Amino acid sequence: MNLFERYLTVWVGLCIVAGIALGQWLPGPVQAIGRMEVAQVNLPVGLLIWVMVIPMLLRIDFGALHQVKAHWRGIGVTLFVNWAVKPFSMALLGGLFVHQVFAPWLPADQLDSYVAGLILLAAAPCTAMVFVWSRLTQGHPLFTLSQVALNDTIMVFAFAPLVGLLLGLSAITVPWATLLISVGLYIVIPVVLAQLWRRALLARGPQALEATLARLGPWSISALLATLVLLFGFQGQAILQQPLVIAMLAVPILLQVLLNAGLAYGLNRWLGEAHCVAGPSCLIGASNFFELAVAAAISLFGFESGAALATVVGVLIEVPVMLLVVRWVNRSKGWYEAGRRQA
Secondary structure, three states, rough: HHHHHHHHHHHHHHHHHHHHHHHHHHHHHHHHOOOEOOOOOOOOHHHHHHHHHHHHHOOOOOOHHHHHHHHHHHHHHHHHHHHHHHHHHHHHHHHHHHHHHHHHOOOOOHHHHHHHHHHHHHOEEOOOOOHHHHOOOOOOHHHHHHHHHHHHHHHHHHHHHHHHHHHOOOOOOHOOOOHHHHHHHHHHHHHHHHHHHHHHHHOOOHHHHHHHHHHHHHHHHHHHHHHHHHHHHHHHHHHHHOHHHHHHHHHHHHHHHHHHHHHHHHHHHHHHOOOOHHHHHHHHHHOOOOOHHHHHHHHHHHHOOHHHHHHHHHHHHHHHHHHHHHHHHOOOHHHHHHHHHOO
Protein backbone atom coordinates (compact mmCIF):
# COMPACT_ATOMS: atom_id res chain seq x y z
CA MET A 1 0.00 0.00 0.00
CA ASN A 2 1.26 3.45 -0.80
CA LEU A 3 1.27 6.36 1.65
CA PHE A 4 -2.18 7.61 0.64
CA GLU A 5 -3.79 4.17 0.83
CA ARG A 6 -2.19 3.20 4.16
CA TYR A 7 -3.32 6.36 5.93
CA LEU A 8 -6.58 6.96 4.08
CA THR A 9 -8.52 7.12 7.35
CA VAL A 10 -6.17 9.84 8.63
CA TRP A 11 -6.60 11.88 5.43
CA VAL A 12 -10.37 11.52 5.61
CA GLY A 13 -10.28 12.70 9.23
CA LEU A 14 -8.29 15.77 8.17
CA CYS A 15 -10.81 16.39 5.37
CA ILE A 16 -13.59 16.37 7.95
CA VAL A 17 -11.80 19.08 9.94
CA ALA A 18 -10.87 21.11 6.86
CA GLY A 19 -14.34 20.85 5.33
CA ILE A 20 -16.15 21.85 8.50
CA ALA A 21 -13.75 24.78 8.99
CA LEU A 22 -14.25 26.01 5.41
CA GLY A 23 -18.00 25.68 5.70
CA GLN A 24 -18.01 27.80 8.86
CA TRP A 25 -15.40 30.39 7.86
CA LEU A 26 -16.06 30.71 4.11
CA PRO A 27 -19.71 29.78 3.60
CA GLY A 28 -20.10 31.98 0.52
CA PRO A 29 -17.57 30.23 -1.76
CA VAL A 30 -18.65 26.78 -0.56
CA GLN A 31 -22.30 27.53 -1.30
CA ALA A 32 -21.33 28.95 -4.70
CA ILE A 33 -19.63 25.68 -5.62
CA GLY A 34 -22.74 23.80 -4.52
CA ARG A 35 -24.89 25.83 -6.92
CA MET A 36 -22.78 24.94 -9.98
CA GLU A 37 -25.20 22.27 -11.21
CA VAL A 38 -26.58 21.04 -14.53
CA ALA A 39 -29.42 18.46 -14.42
CA GLN A 40 -28.76 17.93 -10.68
CA VAL A 41 -25.10 17.08 -11.41
CA ASN A 42 -22.60 19.29 -9.62
CA LEU A 43 -19.97 20.15 -12.23
CA PRO A 44 -16.90 20.55 -9.97
CA VAL A 45 -17.71 17.32 -8.17
CA GLY A 46 -18.43 15.54 -11.47
CA LEU A 47 -14.95 16.47 -12.68
CA LEU A 48 -13.38 15.33 -9.40
CA ILE A 49 -15.25 12.02 -9.60
CA TRP A 50 -13.87 11.35 -13.07
CA VAL A 51 -10.34 12.10 -11.89
CA MET A 52 -11.01 9.74 -8.99
CA VAL A 53 -12.64 6.84 -10.83
CA ILE A 54 -11.02 6.60 -14.27
CA PRO A 55 -7.51 5.70 -12.98
CA MET A 56 -9.09 2.88 -10.96
CA LEU A 57 -11.01 1.57 -13.96
CA LEU A 58 -7.85 1.82 -16.03
CA ARG A 59 -6.51 -1.14 -14.03
CA ILE A 60 -9.33 -3.43 -15.12
CA ASP A 61 -8.65 -5.86 -17.95
CA PHE A 62 -12.00 -7.02 -19.32
CA GLY A 63 -10.06 -9.51 -21.40
CA ALA A 64 -9.65 -11.50 -18.17
CA LEU A 65 -13.33 -12.46 -18.20
CA HIS A 66 -12.52 -15.75 -19.94
CA GLN A 67 -10.63 -16.84 -16.81
CA VAL A 68 -13.72 -16.94 -14.60
CA LYS A 69 -14.27 -20.65 -15.24
CA ALA A 70 -10.89 -21.53 -13.69
CA HIS A 71 -12.18 -20.78 -10.19
CA TRP A 72 -15.91 -21.03 -10.72
CA ARG A 73 -16.68 -21.86 -7.08
CA GLY A 74 -14.92 -18.76 -5.75
CA ILE A 75 -16.47 -16.63 -8.51
CA GLY A 76 -19.93 -17.99 -7.66
CA VAL A 77 -19.51 -17.30 -3.95
CA THR A 78 -18.36 -13.72 -4.54
CA LEU A 79 -21.17 -12.99 -6.98
CA PHE A 80 -23.72 -14.41 -4.53
CA VAL A 81 -22.42 -12.28 -1.66
CA ASN A 82 -21.91 -9.11 -3.75
CA TRP A 83 -25.23 -9.07 -5.53
CA ALA A 84 -27.67 -11.25 -3.56
CA VAL A 85 -26.59 -10.71 0.06
CA LYS A 86 -24.63 -7.50 0.66
CA PRO A 87 -27.06 -4.86 -0.69
CA PHE A 88 -30.05 -6.51 1.01
CA SER A 89 -28.22 -7.07 4.30
CA MET A 90 -27.17 -3.40 4.31
CA ALA A 91 -30.75 -2.27 3.65
CA LEU A 92 -31.88 -4.47 6.54
CA LEU A 93 -29.15 -3.33 8.94
CA GLY A 94 -29.54 0.29 7.88
CA GLY A 95 -33.26 0.21 8.52
CA LEU A 96 -32.78 -1.54 11.86
CA PHE A 97 -30.15 0.82 13.27
CA VAL A 98 -31.20 4.09 11.63
CA HIS A 99 -34.97 3.76 11.98
CA GLN A 100 -35.02 1.82 15.25
CA VAL A 101 -31.92 1.65 17.44
CA PHE A 102 -30.43 5.11 16.83
CA ALA A 103 -33.57 6.96 15.66
CA PRO A 104 -33.99 8.98 18.91
CA TRP A 105 -30.52 10.53 18.44
CA LEU A 106 -30.67 11.20 14.68
CA PRO A 107 -32.50 14.05 12.87
CA ALA A 108 -35.93 12.70 11.94
CA ASP A 109 -35.94 14.38 8.51
CA GLN A 110 -32.70 12.61 7.49
CA LEU A 111 -33.48 9.00 8.49
CA ASP A 112 -34.53 7.86 5.02
CA SER A 113 -31.60 9.70 3.49
CA TYR A 114 -29.12 7.91 5.77
CA VAL A 115 -30.57 4.54 4.75
CA ALA A 116 -30.38 5.53 1.08
CA GLY A 117 -26.69 6.36 1.48
CA LEU A 118 -26.00 3.01 3.13
CA ILE A 119 -27.79 1.22 0.29
CA LEU A 120 -25.74 3.11 -2.32
CA LEU A 121 -22.58 2.17 -0.45
CA ALA A 122 -23.36 -1.55 -0.56
CA ALA A 123 -24.83 -1.70 -4.07
CA ALA A 124 -21.51 -1.75 -5.94
CA PRO A 125 -18.50 -3.99 -5.15
CA CYS A 126 -15.05 -2.45 -4.80
CA THR A 127 -13.01 -1.98 -7.98
CA ALA A 128 -9.54 -0.72 -7.07
CA MET A 129 -8.55 -1.32 -3.44
CA VAL A 130 -9.31 -5.05 -3.68
CA PHE A 131 -6.07 -5.50 -5.60
CA VAL A 132 -4.26 -4.21 -2.52
CA TRP A 133 -6.24 -6.45 -0.16
CA SER A 134 -5.67 -9.47 -2.42
CA ARG A 135 -1.93 -8.85 -2.52
CA LEU A 136 -1.78 -8.60 1.28
CA THR A 137 -3.43 -12.03 1.62
CA GLN A 138 -1.30 -13.63 -1.14
CA GLY A 139 -4.46 -13.99 -3.17
CA HIS A 140 -4.52 -15.50 -6.64
CA PRO A 141 -3.95 -12.49 -8.95
CA LEU A 142 -5.83 -13.91 -11.96
CA PHE A 143 -8.84 -14.75 -9.81
CA THR A 144 -8.89 -11.22 -8.40
CA LEU A 145 -8.57 -9.66 -11.85
CA SER A 146 -11.27 -11.81 -13.45
CA GLN A 147 -13.64 -11.31 -10.50
CA VAL A 148 -13.28 -7.53 -10.58
CA ALA A 149 -13.74 -7.46 -14.36
CA LEU A 150 -16.92 -9.55 -14.04
CA ASN A 151 -18.28 -7.39 -11.21
CA ASP A 152 -17.67 -4.22 -13.20
CA THR A 153 -19.48 -5.69 -16.20
CA ILE A 154 -22.47 -6.61 -14.03
CA MET A 155 -22.40 -3.21 -12.32
CA VAL A 156 -22.99 -1.38 -15.61
CA PHE A 157 -26.35 -3.12 -15.97
CA ALA A 158 -27.37 -3.97 -12.40
CA PHE A 159 -26.48 -0.92 -10.28
CA ALA A 160 -29.48 1.25 -11.20
CA PRO A 161 -32.15 -1.49 -10.98
CA LEU A 162 -30.74 -2.80 -7.70
CA VAL A 163 -30.58 0.65 -6.09
CA GLY A 164 -34.06 1.45 -7.36
CA LEU A 165 -35.44 -1.81 -5.96
CA LEU A 166 -33.89 -1.38 -2.51
CA LEU A 167 -34.85 2.28 -2.22
CA GLY A 168 -38.39 1.33 -3.21
CA LEU A 169 -38.51 -1.48 -0.65
CA SER A 170 -37.31 1.03 1.94
CA ALA A 171 -40.18 3.37 0.94
CA ILE A 172 -37.70 5.97 -0.36
CA THR A 173 -38.64 7.91 -3.48
CA VAL A 174 -36.49 6.83 -6.42
CA PRO A 175 -35.35 9.74 -8.66
CA TRP A 176 -34.99 7.48 -11.69
CA ALA A 177 -33.87 10.13 -14.16
CA THR A 178 -31.06 11.28 -11.88
CA LEU A 179 -30.14 7.69 -11.03
CA LEU A 180 -29.77 6.76 -14.70
CA ILE A 181 -27.78 9.93 -15.39
CA SER A 182 -25.47 9.01 -12.49
CA VAL A 183 -24.95 5.50 -13.89
CA GLY A 184 -24.08 6.95 -17.28
CA LEU A 185 -21.76 9.62 -15.91
CA TYR A 186 -20.01 7.63 -13.21
CA ILE A 187 -20.01 4.06 -14.57
CA VAL A 188 -20.65 3.74 -18.31
CA ILE A 189 -18.68 6.73 -19.64
CA PRO A 190 -15.68 6.25 -17.29
CA VAL A 191 -15.53 2.53 -18.14
CA VAL A 192 -15.51 3.26 -21.88
CA LEU A 193 -12.93 6.05 -21.58
CA ALA A 194 -10.70 3.98 -19.29
CA GLN A 195 -10.74 0.98 -21.63
CA LEU A 196 -9.97 3.12 -24.70
CA TRP A 197 -7.10 4.76 -22.81
CA ARG A 198 -5.88 1.38 -21.56
CA ARG A 199 -5.84 -0.01 -25.10
CA ALA A 200 -3.87 2.99 -26.36
CA LEU A 201 -1.32 2.65 -23.55
CA LEU A 202 -0.89 -1.11 -24.04
CA ALA A 203 -0.21 -0.47 -27.71
CA ARG A 204 2.98 1.25 -26.49
CA GLY A 205 3.79 -1.63 -24.14
CA PRO A 206 2.91 -2.73 -20.57
CA GLN A 207 5.48 -0.31 -19.15
CA ALA A 208 3.49 2.65 -20.51
CA LEU A 209 0.38 1.47 -18.65
CA GLU A 210 2.24 0.93 -15.38
CA ALA A 211 3.95 4.31 -15.60
CA THR A 212 0.63 6.04 -16.24
CA LEU A 213 -1.04 4.25 -13.33
CA ALA A 214 1.80 5.28 -11.04
CA ARG A 215 1.43 8.93 -12.06
CA LEU A 216 -2.37 8.94 -11.77
CA GLY A 217 -2.58 7.22 -8.38
CA PRO A 218 -2.00 10.35 -6.23
CA TRP A 219 -4.36 12.37 -8.46
CA SER A 220 -7.12 9.83 -7.90
CA ILE A 221 -6.85 9.90 -4.11
CA SER A 222 -6.42 13.69 -4.09
CA ALA A 223 -9.68 14.06 -6.06
CA LEU A 224 -11.44 11.87 -3.49
CA LEU A 225 -10.12 14.00 -0.63
CA ALA A 226 -11.06 17.25 -2.37
CA THR A 227 -14.60 15.92 -2.86
CA LEU A 228 -14.79 15.06 0.84
CA VAL A 229 -13.63 18.54 1.85
CA LEU A 230 -16.46 20.06 -0.20
CA LEU A 231 -18.97 17.58 1.17
CA PHE A 232 -18.04 18.31 4.78
CA GLY A 233 -18.18 22.00 3.98
CA PHE A 234 -21.91 21.47 3.50
CA GLN A 235 -22.33 18.90 6.27
CA GLY A 236 -20.34 20.79 8.89
CA GLN A 237 -23.22 22.44 10.72
CA ALA A 238 -25.17 19.19 11.04
CA ILE A 239 -22.07 17.35 12.33
CA LEU A 240 -21.29 20.05 14.87
CA GLN A 241 -24.84 19.80 16.17
CA GLN A 242 -24.73 15.99 16.36
CA PRO A 243 -21.09 14.81 16.40
CA LEU A 244 -22.01 11.19 17.21
CA VAL A 245 -23.87 10.73 13.92
CA ILE A 246 -20.72 9.38 12.21
CA ALA A 247 -20.22 6.72 14.90
CA MET A 248 -23.88 5.66 14.69
CA LEU A 249 -23.73 5.31 10.89
CA ALA A 250 -20.51 3.32 11.18
CA VAL A 251 -22.22 0.53 13.14
CA PRO A 252 -24.31 -1.01 10.31
CA ILE A 253 -21.41 -0.56 7.87
CA LEU A 254 -19.02 -2.41 10.16
CA LEU A 255 -21.50 -5.21 10.83
CA GLN A 256 -22.27 -5.81 7.17
CA VAL A 257 -18.56 -5.91 6.26
CA LEU A 258 -17.86 -8.56 8.91
CA LEU A 259 -21.02 -10.49 8.04
CA ASN A 260 -20.31 -10.67 4.31
CA ALA A 261 -16.60 -11.37 4.73
CA GLY A 262 -17.35 -14.25 7.10
CA LEU A 263 -20.07 -15.64 4.83
CA ALA A 264 -17.87 -15.61 1.72
CA TYR A 265 -14.89 -17.11 3.58
CA GLY A 266 -17.01 -19.89 5.09
CA LEU A 267 -18.74 -20.76 1.81
CA ASN A 268 -15.40 -21.01 -0.01
CA ARG A 269 -14.09 -23.32 2.70
CA TRP A 270 -17.21 -25.49 2.52
CA LEU A 271 -16.96 -25.69 -1.29
CA GLY A 272 -13.28 -26.64 -1.16
CA GLU A 273 -11.74 -23.54 -2.78
CA ALA A 274 -8.06 -22.85 -2.18
CA HIS A 275 -7.15 -20.24 0.43
CA CYS A 276 -5.55 -18.03 -2.23
CA VAL A 277 -9.01 -17.72 -3.79
CA ALA A 278 -11.07 -17.58 -0.58
CA GLY A 279 -9.06 -14.60 0.72
CA PRO A 280 -9.73 -12.21 -2.17
CA SER A 281 -13.23 -13.64 -2.54
CA CYS A 282 -14.23 -12.62 0.97
CA LEU A 283 -12.47 -9.24 0.64
CA ILE A 284 -14.23 -8.44 -2.65
CA GLY A 285 -17.48 -9.62 -1.09
CA ALA A 286 -17.07 -7.30 1.89
CA SER A 287 -15.65 -4.09 0.39
CA ASN A 288 -17.50 -1.31 -1.43
CA PHE A 289 -16.96 0.96 -4.43
CA PHE A 290 -17.23 3.98 -2.14
CA GLU A 291 -16.11 6.43 -4.83
CA LEU A 292 -19.18 5.59 -6.91
CA ALA A 293 -21.39 5.66 -3.81
CA VAL A 294 -20.25 9.18 -2.89
CA ALA A 295 -20.79 10.42 -6.45
CA ALA A 296 -24.25 8.86 -6.76
CA ALA A 297 -25.36 10.11 -3.32
CA ILE A 298 -24.36 13.68 -4.14
CA SER A 299 -26.14 13.54 -7.52
CA LEU A 300 -29.29 11.88 -6.19
CA PHE A 301 -29.74 13.65 -2.87
CA GLY A 302 -27.33 16.59 -2.77
CA PHE A 303 -24.26 17.70 -0.83
CA GLU A 304 -26.17 18.43 2.35
CA SER A 305 -28.04 15.12 2.45
CA GLY A 306 -27.72 12.38 5.01
CA ALA A 307 -27.11 10.00 2.09
CA ALA A 308 -23.90 11.81 1.14
CA LEU A 309 -22.73 11.76 4.75
CA ALA A 310 -23.46 8.03 5.11
CA THR A 311 -21.34 7.17 2.06
CA VAL A 312 -18.46 9.23 3.45
CA VAL A 313 -18.59 7.27 6.69
CA GLY A 314 -17.94 4.22 4.50
CA VAL A 315 -14.78 5.91 3.19
CA LEU A 316 -13.73 6.75 6.74
CA ILE A 317 -13.77 3.18 8.01
CA GLU A 318 -12.91 1.30 4.81
CA VAL A 319 -9.15 0.92 5.33
CA PRO A 320 -9.01 -0.01 9.04
CA VAL A 321 -11.89 -2.50 8.73
CA MET A 322 -10.51 -4.15 5.60
CA LEU A 323 -7.05 -4.40 7.18
CA LEU A 324 -8.74 -6.16 10.09
CA VAL A 325 -10.30 -8.64 7.64
CA VAL A 326 -6.92 -9.12 5.92
CA ARG A 327 -5.31 -9.95 9.26
CA TRP A 328 -8.10 -12.40 10.10
CA VAL A 329 -7.77 -14.15 6.70
CA ASN A 330 -3.99 -14.50 7.07
CA ARG A 331 -4.08 -15.74 10.67
CA SER A 332 -6.81 -18.30 9.96
CA LYS A 333 -5.08 -19.97 7.01
CA GLY A 334 -4.20 -23.08 9.04
CA TRP A 335 -7.77 -23.45 10.27
CA TYR A 336 -9.07 -22.91 6.75
CA GLU A 337 -6.85 -25.54 5.11
CA ALA A 338 -7.41 -28.08 7.89
CA GLY A 339 -11.18 -28.05 7.41
CA ARG A 340 -11.35 -27.36 3.70
CA ARG A 341 -13.59 -29.76 1.88
CA GLN A 342 -11.71 -31.58 -0.85
CA ALA A 343 -13.06 -30.54 -4.24
